[in-house]
Amino acid sequence: MLGNVAVPVFAPVPTFELGVACEVFGLDRSAAGLPAHEFAVCAERAAPVPTTSGFTVLPSHDLSRLAAADLILVIGAPPPDVAPPPALLAELRAAVGRGVTVASLCTGAFVLAAAGLLDGRRATTHWSHAPRLAERHPAVRVEVDRLYVEDGPILTGAGSAGAIDLCLHLVRRAYGAEVANALARQMVVPPHREGGQAQFVEAPVPDVPDGGELADLLAWLVGHLNEPVTVPDLAARALMSPRTFARRFRQVTGTTPRAWLDDQRVWLAGRLLERGDDTVDGVAVRCGFGSPDTLRRHFTRVMGVTPDSYRRSFRSPPRPRSAAAAGGPAVGAGRRGGGPGGVRGAR
Numbered sequence: 384m385l386g387n388v389a390v391p392v393f394a395p396v397p398t399f400e401l402g403v404a405c406e407v408f409g410l411d412r413s414a415a416g417l418p419a420h421e422f423a424v425c426a427e428r429a430a431p432v433p434t435t436s437g438f439t440v441l442p443s444h445d446l447s448r449l450a451a452a453d454l455i456l457v458i459g460a461p462p463p464d465v466a467p468p469p470a471l472l473a474e475l476r477a478a479v480g481r482g483v484t485v486a487s488l489c490t491g492a493f494v495l496a497a498a499g500l501l502d503g504r505r506a507t508t509h510w511s512h513a514p515r516l517a518e519r520h521p522a523v524r525v526e527v528d529r530l531y532v533e534d535g536p537i538l539t540g541a542g543s544a545g546a547i548d549l550c551l552h553l554v555r556r557a558y559g560a561e562v563a564n565a566l567a568r569q570m571v572v573p574p575h576r577e578g579g580q581a582q583f584v585e586a587p588v589p590d591v592p593d594g595g596e597l598a599d600l601l602a603w604l605v606g607h608l609n610e611p612v613t614v615p616d617l618a619a620r621a622l623m624s625p626r627t628f629a630r631r632f633r634q635v636t637g638t639t640p641r642a643w644l645d646d647q648r649v650w651l652a653g654r655l656l657e658r659g660d661d662t663v664d665g666v667a668v669r670c671g672f673g674s675p676d677t678l679r680r681h682f683t684r685v686m687g688v689t690p691d692s693y694r695r696s697f698r699s700p701p702r703p704r705s706a707a708a709a710g711g712p713a714v715g716a717g718r719r720g721g722g723p724g725g726v727r728g729a730r
Contacts, residue, residue, distance in 0.1 A: 472494070
């Protein structure tokens with residue numbers, strides 16, 4: 384059980400993540416038949432702490448309060464450039480040593496990593512901060528495409544709304560699915576979301592070094608994703624032999640031509656599903672996958688959800704005709720026709 388929950392904070396306090404912790408564990412819903420918790424926000428001193436939103440919070444306890452907790456929810460300062468208080472790191476190490484469940488919300492993973500608690504463990508954080516976490520703490524096995532990760536007594540959650548997913552998971556683990564579902568209904572949130580963070584990552588831009596000889600080719604590919612191409616075709620366009628082209632492509636992009644192109648087609652499919660009216664079959668053709676089965680296979684691999692599920696979650700409302708006419712070309716405009724595409728060759 385999670386009878387006693389503590390949330391340590393330091394400036395600047397991310398208000399959303401603190402609000403999630405308070406909503407899930409600090410609000411008394413016992414009248415609705417849900418479990419209540421002893422809940423406290425604590426800091427080095429029980430004095431006002433600035434937040435990211437311009438006001439302050441007043442912790443009720445200092446860090447000694449962590450000694451009584453069954454669950455410690457750690458929220459970090461965004462962006463994660465502020466060094467956590469050494470006293471907090473010591474308290475967290477001691478808590479894990481006692482067998483306390485410790486969970487981080489969003490950039491709180493950087494606090495756990497600074498305490499050495501994630502070394503050799505799997506962990507996640509907001510997708511935009513994940514590369515920084517991996518670079519700063521190479522002993523941490525960062526899994527960017529996860530809403531939350533559980534590794535022993537330590538759990539880490541992804542950014543912002545991922546805090547809700549993790550907290551509901553903690554409730555589900557402690558009290559069962561029925562209680563977690565009832566709490567989710569009270570909060571008017573889904574009890575469990577499909578997929579991972581890949582759904583929410585901004586479409587990538589090809590990362591090409593300045594002056595790279597493949598820059599023009601990659602830009603051309605992004606504009607012709609619906610067209611079938613082969614490695615020899617691309618090598619000829621780049622004025623290289625197929626073997627040299629494949630080697631240089633991997634050096635520039637970190638992957639093979641086929642893998643890179645498949646991923647770009649998936650990101651295009653995501654934009655079309657968000658903003659267009661094409662069926663999944665039509666999206667498959669416009670992206671160069673050709674068949675809906677091929678699109679579903681690659682889309683689920685990258686995004687963690689099916690195209691239909693993605694569209695239900697992210698579909699934008701249709702724009703008025705006059706606004707659409709004034710707003711420039713639609714996504715994918717000018718890319719017509721095309722059949723089954725793909726770069727043939729080994730990944």
